[in-house]
Amino acid sequence: MSFRLFFFRSLIGSTVSIIILICINIWIDLYGLYWRREGISIYSDERTSKYLLAHRYIPENFDGYILGPSLSANLNPKEIRELKIYNLSMLGANITEQKTVVDKAISLKSPKFVIICLHPYLTVDHGMKTNMINQQQYYGALGSVWLYKSYLLKIVRTHNLIPGKYPKNQFNDYGYNDYDDLLTTMPVEDKIREQMQRSDAINASIDSTALLEFRSLIEELVSKKVTIIAYFHPIPFPIHQKYLNPLGDYKSKMVNELNTKAIVLDFNSSKYGFFTKDFTNYIDHGHLSKKGQQFLLKEIIKESGLIKTVH
Amino acid sequence: MLFSSAEFIFIFLPFTFFIYFFLARRFSFFYAKGWLLLASLFFYAYWHPANVFIIIFSMVFNFFMGSRLSQSKSKIFLIFGIVTNLGVLFYYKYADFFLANINLITGSSFSLLHIILPIGISFFTFQQIAFLVDSYEGKVPIFPFADYCLFVTYFPQLIAGPIVHHSEMMPQFLDINNRNFNYDNLTKGFFIFNMGLAKKIVIADTMAIIVNRGYSNSGLLSSLETWFTSICYSIQLYFDFSGYSDMAIGLALLFNIWIPINFNSPYKSQNIQEFWRRWHITLSRFLRDYLYIPLGGSKSGEFKTYRNLFVTFLLGGIWHGAGWTFIIWGALHGLALIINRVFNELKFRLPISISILITLFFVNVTWVFFRANTWEVAVNMLHNMFIKNDSINSFVLITDYYNLPIWVIAVILLFGKNSNEIAARFKPNGMFLWKIVLLVLVNALFLNSSISQEFLYFDF
Numbered sequence: 001m002s003f004r005l006f007f008f009r010s011l012i013g014s015t016v017s018i019i020i021l022i023c024i025n026i027w028i029d030l031y032g033l034y035w036r037r038e039g040i041s042i043y044s045d046e047r048t049s050k051y052l053l054a055h056r057y058i059p060e061n062f063d064g065y066i067l068g069p070s071l072s073a074n075l076n077p078k079e080i081r082e083l084k085i086y087n088l089s090m091l092g093a094n095i096t097e098q099k100t101v102v103d104k105a106i107s108l109k110s111p112k113f114v115i116i117c118l119h120p121y122l123t124v125d126h127g128m129k130t131n132m133i134n135q136q137q138y139y140g141a142l143g144s145v146w147l148y149k150s151y152l153l154k155i156v157r158t159h160n161l162i163p164g165k166y167p168k169n170q171f172n173d174y175g176y177n178d179y180d181d182l183l184t185t186m187p188v189e190d191k192i193r194e195q196m197q198r199s200d201a202i203n204a205s206i207d208s209t210a211l212l213e214f215r216s217l218i219e220e221l222v223s224k225k226v227t228i229i230a231y232f233h234p235i236p237f238p239i240h241q242k243y244l245n246p247l248g249d250y251k252s253k254m255v256n257e258l259n260t261k262a263i264v265l266d267f268n269s270s271k272y273g274f275f276t277k278d279f280t281n282y283i284d285h286g287h288l289s290k291k292g293q294q295f296l297l298k299e300i301i302k303e304s305g306l307i308k309t310v311h
Numbered sequence: 312m313l314f315s316s317a318e319f320i321f322i323f324l325p326f327t328f329f330i331y332f333f334l335a336r337r338f339s340f341f342y343a344k345g346w347l348l349l350a351s352l353f354f355y356a357y358w359h360p361a362n363v364f365i366i367i368f369s370m371v372f373n374f375f376m377g378s379r380l381s382q383s384k385s386k387i388f389l390i391f392g393i394v395t396n397l398g399v400l401f402y403y404k405y406a407d408f409f410l411a412n413i414n415l416i417t418g419s420s421f422s423l424l425h426i427i428l429p430i431g432i433s434f435f436t437f438q439q440i441a442f443l444v445d446s447y448e449g450k451v452p453i454f455p456f457a458d459y460c461l462f463v464t465y466f467p468q469l470i471a472g473p474i475v476h477h478s479e480m481m482p483q484f485l486d487i488n489n490r491n492f493n494y495d496n497l498t499k500g501f502f503i504f505n506m507g508l509a510k511k512i513v514i515a516d517t518m519a520i521i522v523n524r525g526y527s528n529s530g531l532l533s534s535l536e537t538w539f540t541s542i543c544y545s546i547q548l549y550f551d552f553s554g555y556s557d558m559a560i561g562l563a564l565l566f567n568i569w570i571p572i573n574f575n576s577p578y579k580s581q582n583i584q585e586f587w588r589r590w591h592i593t594l595s596r597f598l599r600d601y602l603y604i605p606l607g608g609s610k611s612g613e614f615k616t617y618r619n620l621f622v623t624f625l626l627g628g629i630w631h632g633a634g635w636t637f638i639i640w641g642a643l644h645g646l647a648l649i650i651n652r653v654f655n656e657l658k659f660r661l662p663i664s665i666s667i668l669i670t671l672f673f674v675n676v677t678w679v680f681f682r683a684n685t686w687e688v689a690v691n692m693l694h695n696m697f698i699k700n701d702s703i704n705s706f707v708l709i710t711d712y713y714n715l716p717i718w719v720i721a722v723i724l725l726f727g728k729n730s731n732e733i734a735a736r737f738k739p740n741g742m743f744l745w746k747i748v749l750l751v752l753v754n755a756l757f758l759n760s761s762i763s764q765e766f767l768y769f770d771f
Contacts, residue, residue: 003494006739007501013744014751021752136759144760149713
């Protein structure tokens with residue numbers, strides 16, 4: 001074979017191989033970017049997956065979103081049959097990351113409502129914590145190493161090959177992240193006791209840039225006439241009591257930010273003392289147990305009158 | 312604009328390539344080379360546009376000095392030329408290091424200049440010092456200024472070498488046959504470039520994940536994790552820099568220019584002397600020809616030979632960076648070369664496998680000084696490596712094992728055939744067709760996967 005022929009064959013061979021791979025990935029469409037419309041779950045990285053799902057799948061299929069860090073990520077919206085809610089919360093997410101994902105979803109279609117989990121963790125810092133949320137991931141969905149890692153994890157999860165690390169039904173197609181078993185390391189009482197002994201269990205300060213981003217998100221939602229329900233996440237009573245003053249300051253600042261723009265629910269008020277004093281509602285010093293999750297979500301829906309508002 | 316970036320591969324390179332051959336075919340070789348020079352300057356300016364004036368000043372000054380030296384053979388001119396080049400390099404690369412140490416020793420408080428190092432300055436300074444010395448010695452024929460500028464700025468080798476010599480580049484820029492589109496060179500260049508790209512983005516960048524995590528948490532690593540981090544860095548550095556060199560060789564070949572190889576399986580070396588014949592070959596060649604031999608080489612007795620070796624490698628260490636860690640690294644290699652020479656004199660021999668292991672062990676340990684950003688990090692690493700670290704903490708170096716196959720492939724490739732050997736056997740047949748398609752496919756996947764990391768040697 002001449003060098004000329006070899007060169008053109010190698011160019012054609014490479015191009016055709018790349019096109020075939022891209023076509024296969026489009027056919028699989030793990031993130032609903034091209035043709036899949038329903039029932040798309042998450043198999044690998046939650047940040048990348050929710051960011052990509054926010055391109056089409058989420059705005060086209062859901063009426064409302066739950067936003068927040070891990071504290072709200074294990075609320076299962078599929079249990080609320082009257083409403084189609086997607087849980088866009090992400091483990092470890094701050095406002096920068098959360099806003100980027102929400103912005104992507106809103107850019108295609110505005111939701112009817114959002115439920116925002118208010119906890120200092122969301123606004124204690126700003127900036128991307130990883131490079132998992134960026135536009136390059138969109139092109140990566142055509143073929144990339146992490147896409148193949150996702151395929152591998154889909155097989156692992158579907159066949160329950162490593163249940164300890166990648167449980168079969170950790171995520172569902174409503175964005176619910178059932179991480180309870182992964183995070184539970186010790187009895188709740190011990191965990192709360194351990195946190196009580198720490199001086200930095202809760203950092204209730206608000207980063208100034210994070211606050212600007214939060215404000216910007218709220219204004220964006222208001223301008224699109226999205227109903228906002230913001231709730232102060234229920235913190236176990238003893239921890240809340242220990243940090244009563246800083247958490248009080250945090251609450252007043254956030255309420256001030258939301259002003260009349262949102263329906264605000266406080267699950268740390270005395271009305272919900274029965275909940276925050278009952279440690280069976282928790283799996284650790286803040287994350288909720290199944291029982292706690294179910295109560296909280298139903299209570300949010302009931303107190304906010306969402307079902308009436310939407311229908 | 313990294314060689315491994317999309318804007319380089321899909322915009323800059325095709326644009327430069329097609330216009331070069333269009334001008335060479337339709338107009339003249341002169342215009343084509345002028346275009347290549349412009350493209351190279353653009354490539355350089357892409358990082359920091361203002362720095363293009365530094366390289367232009369450097370070229371004009373050195374070409375003028377070289378022309379004068381060819382005629383006058385004035386030693387004062389030569390010294391002036393070398394001192395000016397080193398002065399510029401010192402200002403940009405070492406001024407802050409110098410001031411910081413003056414402040415430390417004398418208790419003074421000179422403000423640091425915080426100068427951003429112009430990329431590739433160490434490389435083009437050395438190339439041009441060689442040009443001045445050879446001009447003084449009457450080894451440089453007369454050639455056009457534009458060709459000289461192209462020799463200095465030629466984009467494949469501009470940023471991180473190989474450190475090319477005017478005697479191997481200028482005849483190629485003058486050879487009229489190189490204006491013709493050549494499928495042999497194009498195909499080989501394409502293949503070598505893809506091998507280099509794979510070394511960088513598949514192996515080096517994967518190793519970087521462990522290395523960056525390990526070195527930024529050096530105080531938390533266990534002994535085993537520290538050794539693993541250091542070995543990963545040895546692998547990363549080799550694949551990163553040799554990958555860059557392969558890409559440079561491949562790119563140059565697209566334009567019918569051969570540039571010298573820079574690596575030849577260095578981790579297979581049986582002693583430190585052999586290591587330096589296989590690692591960064593063009594730097595070793597420069598240090599030998601323009602520092603070690605002028606100092607007297609091995610012709611002035613054993614003691615002076617040892618002194619020359621030590622000084623050469625000490626300066627080689629300083630060339631790599633402004634910091635005590637680089638100085639220590641250079642000094643350790645200088646000492647190792649002296650010890651190796653003593654052993655050779657005593658006819659001391661070890662079995663080959665033991666020799667390779669000892670050399671690899673030494674190189675791996677000394678890379679700690681090369682990689683550590685601070686003295687404290689280097690000490691932490693060495694402490695962990697040689698004194699058992701019993702500290703208990705929750706830090707885990709390896710969080711997942713998805714990259715395990717790449718680690719294994721990297722180690723196999725270190726001791727298998729290197730890219731020069733594979734390229735030398737390259738033939739346009741079915742087997743190589745499969746290899747090239749697979750390489751392009753893998754590279755496309757990895758290119759589309761992550762944000763590119765800079766080449767390690769860009770800092771030097």
